[in-house]
Amino acid sequence: MSNVVEIDGRRAAYRAGKITITESMSIPWVMRNHAHDRAEQIVFERKSSINTWVPVTWRQFYAEVRALARGLLALGVEPNDHIAIMSHSRYEFALFDQATWAVGAQLIPIYETDSTDQARWIVKDSQCRMAIAETPQIRDVLAPLLPELDHFEAIHVVEENAVEKISAKGSLALDPEIDRRIDATTADDLATIIYTSGTTGLPKGARLTHRNLLHVAINGPLDDGLSRIIGGMQRSLLALPMAHVFARFICLMSMYSGNVTGFAPDAKNLVSDVQSFRPTYILAVPRIFEKIYNAADAKAGKGLKLKLFRHFAKVAIEYSRALDKPGGPSLALKAEHRLGERLVYSSIRSILGGNLRNSISGGAPLGARLGHFFRGVGINVYEGYGLTETSAPTSVNTPHFMRIGSVGPAYPGCYVSVDDDGEILGKGDHIFVGYNNNSEATAAAFTEDGWFRTGDLGEIDDDGFIFITGRKKELIVTAGGKNVAPAVLEDRLRGHPLISQVVVVGDQKPFIGALVTLDSEMLPGWLRNHGLPEMSASEASEDPQVLAAIDRAIKRANDSVSRAESIRKFRILPIDFTVANGYMTPSMKVKRASVIRDFNEEIERIYAAG
Numbered sequence: 001m002s003n004v005v006e007i008d009g010r011r012a013a014y015r016a017g018k019i020t021i022t023e024s025m026s027i028p029w030v031m032r033n034h035a036h037d038r039a040e041q042i043v044f045e046r047k048s049s050i051n052t053w054v055p056v057t058w059r060q061f062y063a064e065v066r067a068l069a070r071g072l073l074a075l076g077v078e079p080n081d082h083i084a085i086m087s088h089s090r091y092e093f094a095l096f097d098q099a100t101w102a103v104g105a106q107l108i109p110i111y112e113t114d115s116t117d118q119a120r121w122i123v124k125d126s127q128c129r130m131a132i133a134e135t136p137q138i139r140d141v142l143a144p145l146l147p148e149l150d151h152f153e154a155i156h157v158v159e160e161n162a163v164e165k166i167s168a169k170g171s172l173a174l175d176p177e178i179d180r181r182i183d184a185t186t187a188d189d190l191a192t193i194i195y196t197s198g199t200t201g202l203p204k205g206a207r208l209t210h211r212n213l214l215h216v217a218i219n220g221p222l223d224d225g226l227s228r229i230i231g232g233m234q235r236s237l238l239a240l241p242m243a244h245v246f247a248r249f250i251c252l253m254s255m256y257s258g259n260v261t262g263f264a265p266d267a268k269n270l271v272s273d274v275q276s277f278r279p280t281y282i283l284a285v286p287r288i289f290e291k292i293y294n295a296a297d298a299k300a301g302k303g304l305k306l307k308l309f310r311h312f313a314k315v316a317i318e319y320s321r322a323l324d325k326p327g328g329p330s331l332a333l334k335a336e337h338r339l340g341e342r343l344v345y346s347s348i349r350s351i352l353g354g355n356l357r358n359s360i361s362g363g364a365p366l367g368a369r370l371g372h373f374f375r376g377v378g379i380n381v382y383e384g385y386g387l388t389e390t391s392a393p394t395s396v397n398t399p400h401f402m403r404i405g406s407v408g409p410a411y412p413g414c415y416v417s418v419d420d421d422g423e424i425l426g427k428g429d430h431i432f433v434g435y436n437n438n439s440e441a442t443a444a445a446f447t448e449d450g451w452f453r454t455g456d457l458g459e460i461d462d463d464g465f466i467f468i469t470g471r472k473k474e475l476i477v478t479a480g481g482k483n484v485a486p487a488v489l490e491d492r493l494r495g496h497p498l499i500s501q502v503v504v505v506g507d508q509k510p511f512i513g514a515l516v517t518l519d520s521e522m523l524p525g526w527l528r529n530h531g532l533p534e535m536s537a538s539e540a541s542e543d544p545q546v547l548a549a550i551d552r553a554i555k556r557a558n559d560s561v562s563r564a565e566s567i568r569k570f571r572i573l574p575i576d577f578t579v580a581n582g583y584m585t586p587s588m589k590v591k592r593a594s595v596i597r598d599f600n601e602e603i604e605r606i607y608a609a610g
Contacts, residue, residue, distance in 0.1 A: 003401065003409040003464025007427070008449050010417040013395065013464040017219035017413025021429060026185040026210040028101040030218075030256065035062035043255055045262045045277070046091045053262060053277055056091070068099035068163060069178050070170025075130075079104030079181060080190070082126045086110040086119065086142060087134035088265035089242040092158045094251055096132055097242075101191065104181040107132075108193050108205075109243035113562035116141050118203070123152055125205055125437055126193050130154045132162060187211035193436050194245050196388040196483055205436030208245075212391040215429040216249055219412040221257035225398030226412070229281055229358040229382065232258030237279040239264040239288055244481065246362055249392035250283045271351060278353035285363035285481035286508075289370050289381060296348045312340035316376025317369060324404065337376070345377040352379070360384055360396060363481025371404045383407050385468060387454060389432040389445065390414075394454075395466045406465040416466055417451060424458045424468070425451035476507045482564040484512055489567060492557040497522045498549055501577045501584075503595050504567065505603050513606035514570040515599055516550055517577055541572035571602045 005014045038058045045053040077083070083100055085107050087093050100107045108126045110119050112134060123131070123145055130153050133139040139155050146152055156162035191210045195203035220226050230236075236254050238261055240247035254261045264273040270288065282288075300309035319337045322329035329337065349356065359374070362384040374381045384396030385407035395416055397408035410416045415427040431452045434442035445453055455475070458468045476484040486504035493502045493516070500519040506512040518537045527534060532545060540546045550572060558566035577583035583591055583598075596603065 002462060004460065004462065005415075007415055007417075008451070010425075010451075011460070012415045012417040012427075013410040013460050013466055014415050015223075015410050015412050015464075017215070018222040019215075019218050020413075021187050021211045021214045021218070023187050025187050025214060026101070026182070026189065027191060027214060027252065028098065028182045028185060030214065031062070031065075031098055031101075032179075032182060034058060034255065035065075038258065041258065042260050044091055044094070045260055047262070047273075051276065055260075061095075064095055064163070064167075065098045065102060066175065066178065067167040067170060068095060069102040070172070070174045071166035071168065072099060072103050072105070072170075073174045073177060074169035074171070075166065077103050077105050077129070079184070081105040082108050082128045082193070084108045084110055084119075084123055084126070084128040084131035084142070085242075086112055086114070086131060086138050087158060087242070088112050089238050089240060089247055089263045090134070090158075090265050091263060092132075092134075092163055093242045094255075094261075095163060097248075097251075101185070102178055102182055104185055104189075106190055106192050108195075109248070110195075111241060111243045111562055111564070112138060113564055114141070115560060115562065116144055117560055118562065120145055120148070121202060122195050122205070124149060125195075127151050130156065132156050132158060134158045136160065185210065187214070188433075192248070194243075194248070194388050204438055204441055206245075206388045206432045207434055207436055208388075208391055208432050211429055212432060213249065213252055215413060216391045216393055216411065217252040217256050220253055220393070223398065223412045225400035226396070228399050229360065229380075230254070230257055230259070234259045234280045235262070235278065235355070236260070237262045237264050237274060237277045237282055239267070239270055239273075239282065239284055240363075240481075244363070245388045246283070246285070246386070246392045246481065274356070275351065275353050278355045280355050281358040281360070282356065283360040283362070286361055286366045286370065286479050288480075289359070289361060289366065289374065292352065293370065293373065296351055299347075299351065309344055312336075312344040313373060315340050316345065317372040318376075320372035320376040320404070323375070341378075348377050349379065358382065362386060362393065362396075363477070368405045375404070384411070385466065386411075389452060390426050390454075391430045391432065394426050394430065401463075401465075403463075403465045406461075406467050408466065409464040410466070416460065418458060418460055419447070419451075419453075422457045422459070422469070424454040424456045424466070426454060427451050476504065476512070478506050478512065478564070479508055479510045480564065484561075484565045488561055489514070489557050489565075492560060493553060496550075496553040498526055498546065499553065501590055503590060503592060505596065505606070509607055511568040511607075512565060513603065514554065514567045515595065515602060516570055516572045517575065518546075518572060520576060537576065538574035541574050547572065569606045571606055573599065573602065 003013055003015050005012055035058045041058050042055045043058050043061050044056040048054050097107050110122050131142050133155050139157050142155050187210050191208050191213050193205040193207055195205050221230050236259050262277045264270055300306045315336050319329050358380050360382045366383045371381050382397040384393050386392045386394040393411040394414050395408045395410050401409045414430055417425045419425050456468055460466050489504050490502045493499050500517045503515045520537050554567045577590055
């Protein structure tokens with residue numbers, strides 16, 4: 001069945017959604033109705049101090065939302081006020097999100113790993129009135145902004161009982177005002193601003209409305225195919241940072257669809273949290289699936305057991321690939337797969353709690369090999385695609401429409417097309433309304449006929465499956481789904497006397513790395529000043545003291561960015577980039593694509609040790 005239509009004179013992938021968001025609908029309006037209709041249904045499970053999962057019903061959750069909303073009113077929070085939040089994913093994040101919407105304000109997320117400089121830009125650009133910090137340490141990151149910014153008044157700390165302290169300030173007399181504000185909020189009112197890194201180094205604030213977020217949160221669970229994965233009475237463990245649009249969308253979608261959601265804020269505890277929570281599905285970035293695979297590999301141990309695991313991992317991949325071929329797996333492959341089920345696959349599923357059968361991957365390309373491995377062991381990973389500006393999903397594979405290697409057909413109610421230059425375009429109620437205080441960037445983000453430019457290159461086949469073939473932008477997206485603007489680090493490092501050029505790498509990789517070239521003119525003086533003999537740039541690229549100096553420079557540059565954006569490993573190249581050798585333009589800009597292509601072997605060495 002084809003999922004291709006014609007719209008605006010363009011060929012586009014499209015699947016109809018079941019619900020059109022009306023003007024009177026908003027997130028707090030929907031959640032108030034759910035709390036009334038599903039009062040005794042469990043909506044969350046919280047992790048206790050003794051690592052057990054404690055159920056929270058809609059009645060309990062919404063009572064806490066209302067109490068916190070009263071407290072925010074008592075603090076003087078007005079409609080359209082902005083409140084920053086800097087926290088890992090946790091129950092209190094969802095609580096503050098709903099309470100802030102209930103009083104007509106907006107929660108502006110900041111990654112918990114961001115530096116003071118990064119937080120300063122977001123708090124200033126979005127004019128945040130106050131902030132919610134998860135820990136005293138995170139409060140210390142935000143504290144320097146209090147005397148600097150007149151509009152920034154206070155920081156409340158979750159782990160210092162911020163919820164209880166704020167809630168205690170309110171009174172039941174404020175309830176009518178909460179309901180008035182909920183009723184006054186419309187679908188096209190602003191819901192949040194999520195900052196996404198740009199090539200200039202300063203993040204751009206994507207303005208998302210209630211219509212944007214409700215469109216994707218409601219139409220997914222109602223889709224005939226997706227409902228088999230994320231329909232009601234499922235259990236989902238949220239392991240992504242809530243500052244990421246994908247996690248925010250997942251939380252809202254799970255609440256709407258009647259699922260139970262748990263939070264796994266620490267990646268180090270992910271496997272144990274999955275085992276104890278026992279999810280039926282997870283939505284995650286590829287890095288999490290890589291961690292799961294690595295955990296299974298590590299659990300196999302050494303010697304014969306390890307060889308056995310790796311052999312049947314290959315069998316799983318071959319079996320899954322054969323499912324997509326005419327005739328399916330051979331009898332011999334089926335028999336070997338059954339043996340793998342008894343010896344290996346069932347134990348892998350037990351690592352994941354035993355109930356996990358479906359998952360959705362987004363944020364970065366998953367890779368066909370991982371997709372086939374998990375399907376081969378009995379866990380379907382449905383790859384999707386989207387950006388902050390598309391409210392997370394714009395396409396996704398489903399049980400009804402699946403093609404491993406693609407990012408699926410269009411998400412319900414979303415249009416996806418390809419421009420003449422190969423750029424993926426999007427249109428629909430999920431597309432953001434523009435960048436905060438940046439009309440120039442907003443205008444550049446859309447075509448003349450109103451389609452959003454994703455910056456990614458791709459193609460759409462005759463059945464409406466979308467394939468991403470590359471990135472039009474220089475923006476790096478790590479395997480963990482983190483957007484990284486290379487210019488921030490490159491500009492800082494080029495100021496070091498030893499360094500001529502830097503190319504930050506890490507697209508679809510587990511961490512950020514860098515290729516560095518030495519300044520041959522500055523090198524002799526630096527060597528003399530450090531009591532070192534003369535040497536060529538090629539020799540210096542392997543000298544321990546030169547390597548240590550570059551390492552110190554990188555560590556200093558890393559102070560300006562979050563840990564996820566920081567350079568973990570680097571390689572010094574034996575040559576410099578010049579116009580003569582074709583690695584720089586006449587205007588002295590590095591030809592990034594040429595460098596990455598010709599020095600791919602050096603890049604792979606950065607990641608060779610994992």
